[in-house]
Amino acid sequence: MSFGSGSMTNSISEIKDCKLIFLIGGNPTEAHPIVGLEMKKALRKGCTFVVADPRRIWFAQHAKLYLPVRPGSDNWLLNAMAHVIIAEGLENKEFIKTRTEGFEELKTFVKDVTPEKAWEYTGIPAEDIRQAARLYARSEKSAIFYTLGITEHTCGTDNVRTIANLALLTGHIGKSSTGVNPIRGQNNVQGATDMGCLPDRVHGYQYLSDATVVEKFEKAWGVTLSRTQGATSPTMFERMNKGQFKALYVIGEDPVMSEPNQDYTIRGLKNLEFLVVQDIFMSETAKYADVVLPATSFAEKDGTFTNTERRVQRVRKAINPIGNTKPDWQIICELSNRMGYKMDYPSPKEVWDEIASLAPMFAGINYARIEHNGIQWPCPDTKHAGTKFLHEGKFTRGLGKFFVLPYRPPAESPDKEYPLILSTGRTLYHYNAGTMTRRSAGIIHKTNDCFVEIHQSDAGELGVFDGEMVRIATRRGEITARAEVSEKVKKGVIWIPMHFVEAAVNKLTKDAYDNITQTAEYKVCGAKIEKL
Amino acid sequence: MVMIPKIKVNIDGKPIEVDKGKTILQAANSTGIRIPTLCHDPRLEPFAACRVCMVEIERGKSTALITSCNTEATDGMVIRTDSEKVLKTRKMVLELILSDHPKDCMTCGKCGTCTLQDLAYKYGVRESRFFEEPDGGIVEDENPVIQHDTSKCILCGRCVRICAEVQQDYAIDFKNRGFETETGTPFGKPRRDTTCVLCGQCVSTCPVGSLVEKQAVGMGREWEFKQVKTTCAYCGVGCTMYLNVKGNRVVKVTSKAGSIPNDGNLCVKGRFGYDFIHHADRLKHPLIKRNGKFEEATWDEALSLVASKFGEIKAKHGPDNIGVFSSSRCTNEENYLAMKFARAAIGTNNVDQCART
Numbered sequence: 001m002s003f004g005s006g007s008m009t010n011s012i013s014e015i016k017d018c019k020l021i022f023l024i025g026g027n028p029t030e031a032h033p034i035v036g037l038e039m040k041k042a043l044r045k046g047c048t049f050v051v052a053d054p055r056r057i058w059f060a061q062h063a064k065l066y067l068p069v070r071p072g073s074d075n076w077l078l079n080a081m082a083h084v085i086i087a088e089g090l091e092n093k094e095f096i097k098t099r100t101e102g103f104e105e106l107k108t109f110v111k112d113v114t115p116e117k118a119w120e121y122t123g124i125p126a127e128d129i130r131q132a133a134r135l136y137a138r139s140e141k142s143a144i145f146y147t148l149g150i151t152e153h154t155c156g157t158d159n160v161r162t163i164a165n166l167a168l169l170t171g172h173i174g175k176s177s178t179g180v181n182p183i184r185g186q187n188n189v190q191g192a193t194d195m196g197c198l199p200d201r202v203h204g205y206q207y208l209s210d211a212t213v214v215e216k217f218e219k220a221w222g223v224t225l226s227r228t229q230g231a232t233s234p235t236m237f238e239r240m241n242k243g244q245f246k247a248l249y250v251i252g253e254d255p256v257m258s259e260p261n262q263d264y265t266i267r268g269l270k271n272l273e274f275l276v277v278q279d280i281f282m283s284e285t286a287k288y289a290d291v292v293l294p295a296t297s298f299a300e301k302d303g304t305f306t307n308t309e310r311r312v313q314r315v316r317k318a319i320n321p322i323g324n325t326k327p328d329w330q331i332i333c334e335l336s337n338r339m340g341y342k343m344d345y346p347s348p349k350e351v352w353d354e355i356a357s358l359a360p361m362f363a364g365i366n367y368a369r370i371e372h373n374g375i376q377w378p379c380p381d382t383k384h385a386g387t388k389f390l391h392e393g394k395f396t397r398g399l400g401k402f403f404v405l406p407y408r409p410p411a412e413s414p415d416k417e418y419p420l421i422l423s424t425g426r427t428l429y430h431y432n433a434g435t436m437t438r439r440s441a442g443i444i445h446k447t448n449d450c451f452v453e454i455h456q457s458d459a460g461e462l463g464v465f466d467g468e469m470v471r472i473a474t475r476r477g478e479i480t481a482r483a484e485v486s487e488k489v490k491k492g493v494i495w496i497p498m499h500f501v502e503a504a505v506n507k508l509t510k511d512a513y514d515n516i517t518q519t520a521e522y523k524v525c526g527a528k529i530e531k532l
Numbered sequence: 533m534v535m536i537p538k539i540k541v542n543i544d545g546k547p548i549e550v551d552k553g554k555t556i557l558q559a560a561n562s563t564g565i566r567i568p569t570l571c572h573d574p575r576l577e578p579f580a581a582c583r584v585c586m587v588e589i590e591r592g593k594s595t596a597l598i599t600s601c602n603t604e605a606t607d608g609m610v611i612r613t614d615s616e617k618v619l620k621t622r623k624m625v626l627e628l629i630l631s632d633h634p635k636d637c638m639t640c641g642k643c644g645t646c647t648l649q650d651l652a653y654k655y656g657v658r659e660s661r662f663f664e665e666p667d668g669g670i671v672e673d674e675n676p677v678i679q680h681d682t683s684k685c686i687l688c689g690r691c692v693r694i695c696a697e698v699q700q701d702y703a704i705d706f707k708n709r710g711f712e713t714e715t716g717t718p719f720g721k722p723r724r725d726t727t728c729v730l731c732g733q734c735v736s737t738c739p740v741g742s743l744v745e746k747q748a749v750g751m752g753r754e755w756e757f758k759q760v761k762t763t764c765a766y767c768g769v770g771c772t773m774y775l776n777v778k779g780n781r782v783v784k785v786t787s788k789a790g791s792i793p794n795d796g797n798l799c800v801k802g803r804f805g806y807d808f809i810h811h812a813d814r815l816k817h818p819l820i821k822r823n824g825k826f827e828e829a830t831w832d833e834a835l836s837l838v839a840s841k842f843g844e845i846k847a848k849h850g851p852d853n854i855g856v857f858s859s860s861r862c863t864n865e866e867n868y869l870a871m872k873f874a875r876a877a878i879g880t881n882n883v884d885q886c887a888r889t
Contacts (some may be wrong), residue, residue, distance in 0.1 A: 012793040033799030034769045040700050184768030189860035192885045195867035197858040199881045223876045230881025236855045246845045252859030274841045291838050294815035298765040303863025305763045307770025318760035318775040323816025328866040332873050338839035341877035351865035373792050439811040442677030442804035
């Protein structure tokens with residue numbers, strides 16, 4: 001990619017010292033509350049906030065500049081900011097010369113991406129775009145933070161690269177409190193990726209397209225590895241829907257709730273000859289299983305999670321497994337042994353030792369070293385203290401690369417029949433499919449029903465009142481939810497959280513994916529609202 | 533790096549060197565001298581409300597009593613933290629605080645970790661020369677997680693300040709005057725109807741038993757809990773927290789100032805979203821679907837069935853007709869094993885996580 005590796009370039013402890021935070025497509029006070037607190041610390045210390053989001057979130061209310069961007073038009077905003085930075089001579093010429101490549105191509109391309117043109121697409125006045133670019137470029141310590149509002153688009157990867165362009169133009173990268181920071185959504189989404197749960201690589205970002213990697217793992221594991229290209233989850237669902245896939249082993253996931261276009265997901269699962277689900281609750285997905293294996297929760301097992309700042313931290317067993325459950329690692333080992341491939345580990349510690357022995361970036365991390373505090377990868381040997389921020393002096397890939405990325409519209413834009421843009425996300429109180437939080441007394445006390453945020457002028461046209469139940473429909477399905485009428489969400493946009501099984505928003509979302517990461521476009525599709 | 537200039541001070545006869553700009557309290561702490569505090573929390577601005585951190589400093593020929601938490605140490609300062617005058621004053625301050633605090637430690641859930649109790653013990657304050665019947669009591673509020681007993685409040689303001697300074701939610705504040713003063717929500721409204729997000733940060737900072745975890749009330753005494761350090765299982769921030777366990781039950785969740793990366797802070801999910809662990813809906817046995825209905829099975833039956841079905845499908849259709857979805861919720865070790873299982877045991881590269889985020 002632009003820098004050469006994908007994760008937060010800075011640490012959480014650096015946030016409070018940022019001088020400018022450009023927050024785009026992220027709502028930390030709700031989705032990452034403790035990162036939100038660190039940003040609030042920065043705010044108290046005088047940090048300038050520039051916030052781009054279709055919803056007037058907490059930080060939008062406290063920002064110096066709030067840009068209510070139309071969902072799916074981030075590309076225009078970011079390229080127009082690059083235009084302003086170059087047009088006004090705010091770029092870091094020394095940095096561009098010594099540490100980047102592809103500047104001339106970008107310069108030529110963004111010449112025509114004026115803030116005036118961007119205004120048409122983003123709905124943000126040209127002068128505000130100029131102001132945002134100036135604030136970002138001129139600050140001494142500028143950091144960009146983004147989350148799924150940037151990535152959950154068919155142009156998600158493009159968006160990320162367009163953000164990286166801004167950091168490369170201004171040299172706001174590779175220094176403390178200065179960089180580009182995606183905040184990861186789930187406790188161990190960083191770890192699951194790091195551990196090679198991806199079709200094209202094993203753990204530690206070692207790609208199977210490299211023959212030496214294949215050789216190394218064949219020797220270490222004592223097997224012949226398949227040379228066939230693996231399938232991503234969207235591809236597997238596609239094959240399931242065509243009846244060209246037979247069996248699936250789902251560990252701790254609930255695709256019926258979390259994948260877009262629920263109907264399509266369920267049809268795929270029903271087509272399977274054999275489905276195994278391993279979970280702590282009877283999830284929506286588990287209902288379609290042939291065998292359900294009961295796993296333990298995080299309180300009943302040992303192991304490690306890797307957080308959004310690449311820190312490998314211990315998880316410790318506090319209580320014995322509830323009922324006749326077993327930790328996931330043990331179930332996988334027992335299953336593997338029965339299938340004739342021996343997996344024999346006395347405890348997760350020995351599994352970690354194998355992980356570290358086979359991936360240089362984890363080689364210096366072991367349980368003894370992270371007994372008190374976690375260590376941030378890369379950590380190549382046991383003398384290494386871990387890596388607080390990435391790309392100091394040199395990018396992982398050598399030179400930072402500018403990408404020329406023209407606007408690509410979302411897979412489905414609003415039209416006459418479905419005139420509103422539906423965007424989805426998380427709230428403070430609930431978590432993803434809600435299987436855990438909706439079984440938590442304190443949380444359901446505060447909020448326990450699905451709602452749809454709608455701008456008051458849209459509500460006025462529809463004759464919808466605050467608190468009224470309404471029907472929300474897209475080409476894929478419909479749900480009912482309580483209307484929350486306000487000015488929080490941009491006119492023309494509606495927003496629904498993803499946590500509620502009785503009003504599962506993924507009945508509505510579109511199964512369109514980013515061309516590179518295959519992340520689904522949860523943030524944009526055409527929708528309509530009707531009174532009941 | 534900006535070099536911070538050093539200054540020299542003398543604390544209890546011990547000469548020490550500290551960074552300029554540090555308070556007397558911080559200077560003393562850095563050399564291992566403990567000054568007691570009630571209203572101090574390192575996450576908050578100094579407040580100097582409780583007065584128990586009083587120390588004596590030389591000022592010309594006389595001496596002065598000052599609060600150490602909000603007084604900057606200056607070069608050449610001579611400080612006594614344990615002089616007779618300091619101890620006498622500290623005792624009186626404790627008596628004043630105790631005059632408006634119930635003496636019911638035997639039934640209080642905070643017993644054993646209460647700072648006021650510890651200080652009363654340390655300074656031998658059993659009776660108060662000042663007496664006022666403590667008023668107030670447990671605030672009626674339907675929320676199931678935070679219990680507020682105004683009679684035990686010592687008005688240190690830590691809850692009010694953490695809500696304002698750290699959370700910036702401004703859900704609670706002081707109200708009334710004199711002995712009537714207490715903290716609470718605007719107009720005594722239920723927490724649900726205020727800007728309170730039920731994060732429980734107020735509970736985490738309360739030095740006495742005024743704000744406590746409601747679900748832990750009656751579940752055990754503090755010294756009975758085993759504290760297990762672990763990492764939160766919700767979002768990607770990865771907060772360090774402690775599961776407080778009694779028997780085979782998680783009774784409450786706490787954190788400690790200085791923890792990485794959260795410095796003792798937790799959100800509503802991390803602190804109070806743990807009931808799912810013991811929820812009745814937890815799957816407790818392997819299940820096999822027979823004739824469209826799930827039936828309980830032994831591990832042996834379930835695992836044998838899965839292994840034989842996978843084996844059968846692999847033999848008949850090839851390994852690439854089988855896929856593994858691993859989880860962003862599971863540990864690294866489990867994800868590694870899931871990946872290894874797909875590639876080494878099944879023989880396919882069809883391994884992914886559902887959430888490609």
